[in-house]
Amino acid sequence: MADIYAVIADPTRRDLLRLLLDRRGEGAGASPSAAAPATQSSPSAPSPSSGDISVGDIVTALGFSQPTVSKHLRVLREAGLVHVREVGQHRYYSVDEAPLTEVLAWLEPFFPDPSPAVAPGAGAARTSPVPVPAPLRRAAGNLPDPSDVGASLGRTVAGARSRILDPVKKRLGHREQG
The missing domain is CATH 1.10.10.10 (Winged helix-like DNA-binding domain superfamily/Winged helix DNA-binding domain)
Incomplete structure (x- = not known):
């Protein structure tokens, strides 16, 4: 197999x-x-x-x-x-x-239990937040807002396109005039 x-x-x-x-x-x-x-x-x-x-x-x-x-x-x-x-x-x-149940059984330990604890105090160690190191918190604070990513990407692509095409257009226009 x-x-x-x-x-x-x-x-x-x-x-x-x-x-x-x-x-x-x-x-x-x-x-x-x-x-x-x-x-x-x-x-x-x-x-x-x-x-x-x-x-x-x-x-x-x-x-x-x-x-x-x-x-x-x-x-x-x-x-x-x-x-x-x-x-x-x-x-x-x-x-x-x-x-596929074999695969699922192997993968389960890699994912936290998303369900709330059944009894008070049960699973508290699993559900308590994991401390995030300060450098990672600072880096996360510098990430762009997800809603701005599309606009930022669009501006970046438009700028790159302009930087590439403007010299080409100038060169082609210069040749056509001469």
Whole structure:
């Protein structure tokens, strides 16, 4: 089995997983009693109501070539991150989130618990503010206001454009007159 971290490190495969996850959310409202066709590739493959999506629909949705999509789906399938259902010559994919629980369990310690403490005094060490060193506080005070970033960037780009184009225009104008 491929290293799941290496598999999900690729941005194309993450895009595929996101699409499959979104599609699963759309298919959640469908009737759970719908039976899957007998041509499934495995008993654990998804039913039509589970939000599976064809390779052609994935190609259309993401704008990748069919060979690229197929190659990345194969890697995801070998890592156990997707289920495939075959109907004739068509393949339908859906996400299998079970292997991702391993990744989530590994990542959880890196994020603080955003929920408030259940009992008074419980988790106080985690929720107390972390002291910020004075140099970092000063540096943060010098950062621009986020609302001004767009205007500042626009002025900077306009100034750079002017500094580049003005000499070019002068040179071209000078040649046309001579």
